[in-house]
Amino acid sequence: MSIRLDAVTVRVGEVAAVRDVSLDLDTRTVAVIGENGSGKSTFARLVGGLVAPTTGTLRVLGIDPAKDAKELRRRAAFVFSNPDAQILMPTVAEDVAFSLRPERLPAGELQRRVAEALERFRLTELADRSSHELSGGQKQLLALCGAFVRRPELVIADEPTAYLDARNARQVADHLFADPEHRLLVVTHDLALASRCDTVVLFADGRVVAVGEPAPVVAAYEAALRC
Numbered sequence: 001m002s003i004r005l006d007a008v009t010v011r012v013g014e015v016a017a018v019r020d021v022s023l024d025l026d027t028r029t030v031a032v033i034g035e036n037g038s039g040k041s042t043f044a045r046l047v048g049g050l051v052a053p054t055t056g057t058l059r060v061l062g063i064d065p066a067k068d069a070k071e072l073r074r075r076a077a078f079v080f081s082n083p084d085a086q087i088l089m090p091t092v093a094e095d096v097a098f099s100l101r102p103e104r105l106p107a108g109e110l111q112r113r114v115a116e117a118l119e120r121f122r123l124t125e126l127a128d129r130s131s132h133e134l135s136g137g138q139k140q141l142l143a144l145c146g147a148f149v150r151r152p153e154l155v156i157a158d159e160p161t162a163y164l165d166a167r168n169a170r171q172v173a174d175h176l177f178a179d180p181e182h183r184l185l186v187v188t189h190d191l192a193l194a195s196r197c198d199t200v201v202l203f204a205d206g207r208v209v210a211v212g213e214p215a216p217v218v219a220a221y222e223a224a225l226r227c
């Protein structure tokens with residue numbers, strides 16, 4: 001995974017959303033769990049370079065996001081819980097193509113990449129459909145398609161199944177884990193999804209309270225919820 005934090009704190013106004021966190025994550029797939037307000041979404045945004053540490057040091061894929069945010073954006077992709085936050089273009093195919101704009105590909109290569117991505121996410125028949133008239137599940141698949149078409153090294157997914165029914169949630173989760181070529185950091189309340197990852201990180205009150213293989217960390221979280 002190659003995410004390293006050393007004594008990182010993130011303050012949002014007067015609140016320390018992440019408190020003195022030190023972590024060294026090297027596995028390919030990592031889940032971040034915890035109650036609402038525990039700091040897990042702030043942690044995901046920190047890793048994605050969307051917020052900066054107030055104190056401490058951070059490296060993601062060997063990059064210091066504060067010094068080379070452009071390089072991190074090139075190598076990592078973010079998927080939000082609400083796909084409307086990242087769907088920008090009028091049609092499905094145009095939205096996927098928009099993700100490739102920074103690469104300045106020749107027209108033929110651009111069309112090929114878009115077609116392959118649409119096929120992978122079973123969106124080919126919707127290519128000319130209005131992006132904003134899709135179902136919730138289709139929108140999240142489009143958001144994933146727009147992220148994966150860039151071939152990122154790291155995908156950061158913040159509650160990607162939060163607004164989906166069980167069928168669509170399972171489909172989105174399967175896509176997240178299908179490609180062994182990328183690393184995955186997923187923030188989730190879905191403990192079954194978390195248990196599919198190599199490592200689980202448990203946040204509480206802005207701090208990491210457990211990290212390790214899924215079974216014991218998930219069990220510790222479930223025990224804390226019963227207290």
